[in-house]
Each structure stands twice: as C-alpha cells, then as structure tokens.
Amino acid sequence: MLPALPKTQLLAQCRKMLLIRHFEERLIGLHWEGRFRGHYHVYIGQEATGVPAISLLQPDDLLFSTHRNHGHILARGGDPGRLLAEILGRRDGYNGGKGGSFHTSPRELGFLQCSGVVGGILPLGAGAAYAAKSRGTGQIAVCLFGDGALEEGAVPEAFNLASLWKLPVLFLCENNGKYGAGNAVGAAQSATMAAYPLTDLPAAYKIPVQQVDGIDAGAVHDALSESIVAIRAGGGPRFIETRTVRWPGSATNWPVVKAPTTVELARDVSQVPEDVRGWYRDSDPVLRFMRELVESGQAGTGELRVLNQSVVEQIAAAVDFAFDSPYPELAEAETDVFAENR
Numbered sequence: 001m002l003p004a005l006p007k008t009q010l011l012a013q014c015r016k017m018l019l020i021r022h023f024e025e026r027l028i029g030l031h032w033e034g035r036f037r038g039h040y041h042v043y044i045g046q047e048a049t050g051v052p053a054i055s056l057l058q059p060d061d062l063l064f065s066t067h068r069n070h071g072h073i074l075a076r077g078g079d080p081g082r083l084l085a086e087i088l089g090r091r092d093g094y095n096g097g098k099g100g101s102f103h104t105s106p107r108e109l110g111f112l113q114c115s116g117v118v119g120g121i122l123p124l125g126a127g128a129a130y131a132a133k134s135r136g137t138g139q140i141a142v143c144l145f146g147d148g149a150l151e152e153g154a155v156p157e158a159f160n161l162a163s164l165w166k167l168p169v170l171f172l173c174e175n176n177g178k179y180g181a182g183n184a185v186g187a188a189q190s191a192t193m194a195a196y197p198l199t200d201l202p203a204a205y206k207i208p209v210q211q212v213d214g215i216d217a218g219a220v221h222d223a224l225s226e227s228i229v230a231i232r233a234g235g236g237p238r239f240i241e242t243r244t245v246r247w248p249g250s251a252t253n254w255p256v257v258k259a260p261t262t263v264e265l266a267r268d269v270s271q272v273p274e275d276v277r278g279w280y281r282d283s284d285p286v287l288r289f290m291r292e293l294v295e296s297g298q299a300g301t302g303e304l305r306v307l308n309q310s311v312v313e314q315i316a317a318a319v320d321f322a323f324d325s326p327y328p329e330l331a332e333a334e335t336d337v338f339a340e341n342r
C-alpha cells in the first residue's frame, strides 16, 4: 500500500526512490566501463524502507548508516553529484574524497557516521541519543543497519544501555535475507546468527520491536510514524526489522544490472531475463510503488515518465560534475583523517 500522504508527497517519495535506483544503476555501469576502481555496495531493493523512514525525520535528527549508505544519503536529500564525487575520491565529495563509498558521512545532512564496520554504528547511535537526551535537544538518533549487525558483540551492549537509560534512538534493521550476514537459511533466519527471529534480541532487553514488509512503503511509513512519536515522547528506544528480498543483481561481489529500471517495467516485466523476472514482478519496491501510484489513480504513466526522465537527466549531470571534480592535492593527504602525522 502507499503511505497515506497527499499526492505531492507521494510523488516526491517516488522521485527519491527513482533517484536512488538510477544513481546506483549508473554507478554499476561506471564500474563495468572501468571508470573507477574500488568496492561499493548498492541499496537496490531496499528503497521503500529508506525513503519513507527518512522522510519522517526532523532536519536536526542524527543518522548513522553502513556500507549500504547511498540510498540513505539520497533519501535524506543528498546531492548525487557530491555523493558520486566522494565515491570516486574527488575533492567535491561530501568528505573531500577521503571517505569513499562505505564511509561517506555528510555532516550537513545529520549523518554522524556511515561505516563499513558491521554493527559499529549502534553504540555510536546510543551515544548520540544519550547526548541529545542530556542536552534536552529533542533530537532522536536513527541507526540504519543490516541483519548481520546483530551478530556483533557491541550491539547488545547498545541495546542494554539504550533501554536502561530510555535513550531516544531508533534501531532500524534492514533484513535483506539471502547473502547478507552469511547466507540466510530462510527468509528470516541467518546461518550465522542463533537468535531467531532477530527481534528476539532487542526484545530481551525490553525494547519494543516490530517486523514490517520492507517493500511496502505504506507499512514502513506507518510503523516508523508510530515509533518516532513514541521515541520523541520519551518512551525510549524502538527496534524495527524491515524484511526485503535480496536483489538478484547483487548475488556476486560485483553487482550487475539485470534489467534497467523504467516506468514500463512497472507494468510489464516480460522482457526481464526469466531467471530473475520473479524479483522484478514481486519484490522490487520501486516498481511496486509506481504500480500502486497508477492503480490508485494518484499518477498517470505519462506523469511518471516525465518524473523518471528528470531523474535520468539529474544523474547524467551528477556524473559530469563528479568526474570534473579534481582529486585532492597530495599535500592534503594527511588532513581530515583520523590520525595526522605530526
């Protein structure tokens, strides 16, 4: 279902999902064209979690993300040109080219840390929430992380203190199933995590938990709205697990675009290779959102085509911007990094 929002806001969410999708499909293309080196992970298949969730936050709320951060940054209003420049290691990137894909952390958007250290952001999020509570700022901290994070020892420590001290923090676990956290056994059980379902872990620390279908933007919107209100009212932390089906294009270490996203694909997936067609038909949140917009009469196909085209053009301009940006000077190699050689 669609979030219960006016048409303008639904179209804005649709545009953000398309922005994330086209950004990453183009990024994958740039990789295979040999135009940049270095690893990256994509958010494809999880757009209906990040976009509705992040749209519910206040401008001064504090965010933490992982190696799968591109979608979160763009959902928060990030500039695709500056994000791509960061991935390419260029000077105009959000962190001057020093962070790269995994560690792009745009402070001006409220991101305090995006990190490839699995689970590392949860204690940081609890700490930021502690600071916000002590100072009485009214901010909440939001940690967006994968199912694999629950395997890490620091995570129960964060749950414990967040719960004991009623910290204003939302733990948003994006369970993308198979291939994450070592191949999942089933839809919900990881082969490398004994706690099952994952919500048992935060529940043991008396944190209210909820499981949501992560490709259903309306369900995500409802769950998040209720939780954020409760956290802001001083009710302490919440844990939400959004479940998605892993995008088949990320079955290997280097993602491959199986079927470029178009408005037409929302209506007809018959041109998608047969072995992955089921995912595009049943589990692609962006196609589903567009389908629901059309079926509910909120938008026409022509209107979506115009929207989609404006995104494609924005991405083309972002690519030019990022490749035009210079690399940092050699003399700057030791600035803006954790350790300076004095």
Ligand SMILES: Cc1ncc(C[n+]2csc(CCOP(=O)(O)OP(=O)(O)O)c2C)c(N)n1
Pocket (backbone or CB within 6 Å): 067, 068, 116, 117, 118, 119, 145, 146, 147, 148, 149, 152, 176, 179, 180, 181, 182
């Ligand atoms: C502390 C730590 N241990 C191990 C790794 C290696 N590692 C990289 S990604 C990953 C799996 C992460 O799974 P999940 O958190 O579910 O994220 P997903 O990639 O599925 O979105 C692991 C174990 C790491 N980056 N950090």
Ligand SMILES: [Mg+2]
Pocket (backbone or CB within 6 Å): 146, 147, 148, 174, 175, 176, 177, 179, 180, 181
């Ligand atoms: Mg995972």
